[in-house]
Structure formats: C-alpha cells, structure tokens
Amino acid sequence: MAGIDPATGKVSKTTLNLGNLPPRKQSVAPVAFPRTPTRVNPNQPPWPAFRGYHEYSFAHAVMGVRLPTILAKAIQDVYLTMNAEYEEERITDLLKCVERMEKLMDDLQGNAKLRTIIDDGAGDVALWNKEISKYFKGKDFMNAPWLFAEAYKYRRLRECFSLSKFWVEYDVFFRQKCDTFSRSATAVFELASRFAEPTILDMNLTPEEKRTKDKLVFHELAQICLWGNSTDLSLLIDMTEDDIKALQSTGGDHLAATEKNILGNDLKVLGDLVTGMSGGRIDFILDNAGFELYTDLVFADWLIQSGICREVHFHGKILPWFVSDVRRQDWNWILNQCVYGHLFQSEDQKNDVSEDDIAHLRTLGMRWKQFEQEGKFQYHQHPFWCTGFTFWHLHSEAPDLWDTLCESDLVIFKGDLNHRKLTYDCHAPPSTPFAQAIGPLASEPGAPPICSLRTIKSDVVVGLPEGVAERLDETETENWKISGKYAVVLLSPGDRGVKI
Ligand code: F6P
Ligand code: MG
Numbered sequence: 001m002a003g004i005d006p007a008t009g010k011v012s013k014t015t016l017n018l019g020n021l022p023p024r025k026q027s028v029a030p031v032a033f034p035r036t037p038t039r040v041n042p043n044q045p046p047w048p049a050f051r052g053y054h055e056y057s058f059a060h061a062v063m064g065v066r067l068p069t070i071l072a073k074a075i076q077d078v079y080l081t082m083n084a085e086y087e088e089e090r091i092t093d094l095l096k097c098v099e100r101m102e103k104l105m106d107d108l109q110g111n112a113k114l115r116t117i118i119d120d121g122a123g124d125v126a127l128w129n130k131e132i133s134k135y136f137k138g139k140d141f142m143n144a145p146w147l148f149a150e151a152y153k154y155r156r157l158r159e160c161f162s163l164s165k166f167w168v169e170y171d172v173f174f175r176q177k178c179d180t181f182s183r184s185a186t187a188v189f190e191l192a193s194r195f196a197e198p199t200i201l202d203m204n205l206t207p208e209e210k211r212t213k214d215k216l217v218f219h220e221l222a223q224i225c226l227w228g229n230s231t232d233l234s235l236l237i238d239m240t241e242d243d244i245k246a247l248q249s250t251g252g253d254h255l256a257a258t259e260k261n262i263l264g265n266d267l268k269v270l271g272d273l274v275t276g277m278s279g280g281r282i283d284f285i286l287d288n289a290g291f292e293l294y295t296d297l298v299f300a301d302w303l304i305q306s307g308i309c310r311e312v313h314f315h316g317k318i319l320p321w322f323v324s325d326v327r328r329q330d331w332n333w334i335l336n337q338c339v340y341g342h343l344f345q346s347e348d349q350k351n352d353v354s355e356d357d358i359a360h361l362r363t364l365g366m367r368w369k370q371f372e373q374e375g376k377f378q379y380h381q382h383p384f385w386c387t388g389f390t391f392w393h394l395h396s397e398a399p400d401l402w403d404t405l406c407e408s409d410l411v412i413f414k415g416d417l418n419h420r421k422l423t424y425d426c427h428a429p430p431s432t433p434f435a436q437a438i439g440p441l442a443s444e445p446g447a448p449p450i451c452s453l454r455t456i457k458s459d460v461v462v463g464l465p466e467g468v469a470e471r472l473d474e475t476e477t478e479n480w481k482i483s484g485k486y487a488v489v490l491l492s493p494g495d496r497g498v499k500i
Helices: 058-083 088-109 125-135 146-162 174-182 185-195 207-231 241-247 252-259 267-275 291-305 328-340 355-373 391-397 399-406 415-422 468-475
Strands: 262-265 280-285 309-315 377-380 410-414 450-455 487-492
Touching: 058 088, 058 146, 058 174, 088 146, 125 146, 174 291, 174 328, 185 291, 185 355, 207 252, 207 267, 207 291, 207 450, 207 487, 252 262, 262 267, 267 487, 280 291, 291 309, 291 328, 291 355, 328 355, 355 377, 391 399, 391 415, 410 415, 415 450
Parallel strands: 262 487, 280 309, 280 410, 309 377, 410 450
Antiparallel strands: 450 487
C-alpha cells in the first residue's frame, strides 16, 4: 500500500501483498517452428535438431555405437597397412597417426567438448573453426546437433593423418570401398551386359516417340541409381553377400515392386524434365563409391548417349568421408578397374564370371574414360562438401560453387547424408514440402532444379503425402526411417518455372 516515509516525508512506492494468489509465471516466449530464416543457424535449425543425447533417435545409436565401431575398424585398417611397411620413419610416423586416432576415440567415448581443428595448412580449416567458434563453443559430441558432431568426427579423423609427414593422403576406408564393388558382381555384370553396347539413336523415331522411349529407360535407370544408395558401408557392417544381392537387384519386376516403397515420388515429373532436355547439363552430387558410383556412371552414360546431356558433372569429396563417400581416387579406381582390373576372382565368384562379362565391363570403362577426356564427364571436388555446414549455407559459404551449380539444368543429390544436409537434418513434419525443407536452395535467385534421390537411412523425413509417416509408424515392425527399405525421389523446381 502507498504510505508516507516517516524519515523522508515522501510518498513510498505502492506494494501489494498477494501471498494467497498463484505465483507469477516467468514469461518465456515459446519458440515457433519453423524458425524464421534469419533466426536459423547451425545450432538452431528451422525445426528442432537431432542431437546425440536424444536417446530415442538414430543419432544416439550412431554417436554412441556406430562411430566408435567405424573408428575401431579404421585403426585395424592402419595396422594392416603398417604390417606391409618396412621403412622405420614411415612406420613410426604411422604409429603417431594411430595415437591420434586413439585420442579421438577417447574424446568420442568420453563425450569431450568440440575443440577447434589444428591448422594443418588445409584450405578448409578456417571454415571449420569459424563454425565451431561461432556456434559450438562449449558444445560436446552429444549435445551439438548430430549432423555437425558426426561431420566433425570425420574432420578430426582426417587431422590424425594430415599432421603426419608421410600419410597426409591416407584413406582409412579405401580398402573397404574397393571390397564392396568386388562383392557386387551379379548386379555389376547385369548392368554391364545391358549397357555396354553403344546406344544407336533410331533416326526413324519422331521426337515424340523418342521421348516416350527415353521416359521408359529413365524410369528404370533412375530407380537403379536410387537403390544403388541402399548399400553404403556405414550401414553394411553386418550384411551378408546375399543381403547385398537382394538390395542390388536390377530387374524390371523387382523395380516395379520396390517403386511402392518410394514414399515421396516425383519420378514422373523428373522424367518429364530430363527427357525434355537436349544437349543439357546435369550435375550429380555424389554419395558412395563402389557399386553406387557405378550405377551413377551407368545412368550418366545413358544421359550422354541419348543426347539428353552434352555434359555431366560429378561432385566428390576431398576427405575420407562418412566411410564410403567418393573421392578422386575412388573415381579413378573404378574407371581403371573396369578397364584393367582382375576383380571378381574370389573362389565362389570366378566360375560365374564369363569372358563376355569382363569384356562388357571393359567396354563401359573405356567409354567412360573417353567421355572424361572429351569433357563429357567432368569430376570436381569442392572443399565445401566436407564441412559441417548444411546446404542452406551453400550460397553464402561457397558462392563460387553455388554459381557453378546454377549453370546446371538439374542438380541431383544422391543419398542420405546429402538429404540431411539439404533439409537441415531436423524434426520437420514429414509432410513438409521438399521446396520448403531446402529453404534457400529452392528460393535463391537463379536456383536450379534440385532433386534428392535418397534411400531413407536416418530420422529426417520430408516430402511425404499426409498420413504416410503415421501409418508406417503404426504398421512397420522395424524402424522404417533407418532400414533403407524406403526411399524418396523429390524435386524442387528452383526458380526456372519448371512445373511440378
Ligand atoms: O552413420 C549414419 C549415417 O550418417 C546416416 O546418415 C546415413 O544412414 C549414413 O550414415 C550415410 O548414408 P549415405 O551414404 O546414404 O549418405
Ligand atoms: Mg555416403
């Protein structure tokens, strides 16, 4: 109550005694999702992030179990290499790499704070450290967003070697990447026998007839290229040869049966876009080496031979990345192995592989090398693909790369990780339209048509018709978001006026 202060004679402030009423609520404004674009940053995606400490999420299993397993396997790989070395200086240098890998294992398992990357002179250090200092100071492996923490682990793995004298370029996953291709013989030769013969364009076909035919081939090849992604190494740890064979089946019946598993399916409109091109340019943001890369090459080969494209650009990684991702040496390896290799020689394989099979594969490899020489196939490796930034930041953090992609008639992002980076890897509602989920990639001026060909292997899911995710949550016994059994083919028109 107001009153006179006897000491000063002034009127004192009014106070109310409201002891019997409920306490006053602290007014914390609830965060509205999606966040407005200006509030979005790597630690605050448009919808809530997945983080390793979320025990219900796949992020938890990956951070707690899968990454340590991958790292332990990588250490074994280094020992294999060391066993074949004879120079003392090279051996002791490699041992120091192992010590650094063990320290990384301790940090990962002890949930250490994310420190900055040691300056090893590589061009990506500044980008990494800027992101760490600006958004992840004090964060650890488990409470940083999963996407960043996982990518960071692969950059730290690189650091184990980049600080060495002799092993800077060493790829701990190279052996495994080669192995999966050799273990994919059935599907490799099946495709080689169908596509080795050069395509002869039938001049008697009207343009409409040619387009109808192209659409049919496109429909199958795009799906082969899509499902080629289901056999990546980070998930293959426990798979048998028969499991791989089943996943890689390329027959028409099998494809028709699996098309119902494409939950968000823009294949038809994508086919209209692609077959409407003549002498165009398509870019593949590659995912995995080995069998998946082989399916990408078969697809690209047809795009060139059919006259749809004059050039196809392939974008790979500069670092050993998420176990199976394509690097320049994996690209060179597959082209050269198709031509010169003696793969598929294991006891249970060699009786099934004919001279014709080998000849078909060689024909493909020679044609692809020729395409590369002629500039019809162009391979690139921009450092941005191996940062912790999502692709929402592509135009601002890598404007040169964005400008090149804007010259393309279609940019195809392969695989799960690329999809996570396109969509900011967060809890977006499953029915969120793809163009909304990829933000600036769809809305920036000059944005090209962007397509995601992804078998679903992690939590983020967008672009599904209403009710589909809820139905699968109820009916599927295993986690349908990580099984690799389902997929999406999603297209954003960009700002070119492509009708969807
Ligand atoms: O370790 C899990 C993960 O990062 C998942 O995102 C994904 O399932 C996989 O690795 C990589 O998949 P992809 O090779 O298709 O990007
Ligand atoms: Mg991959």
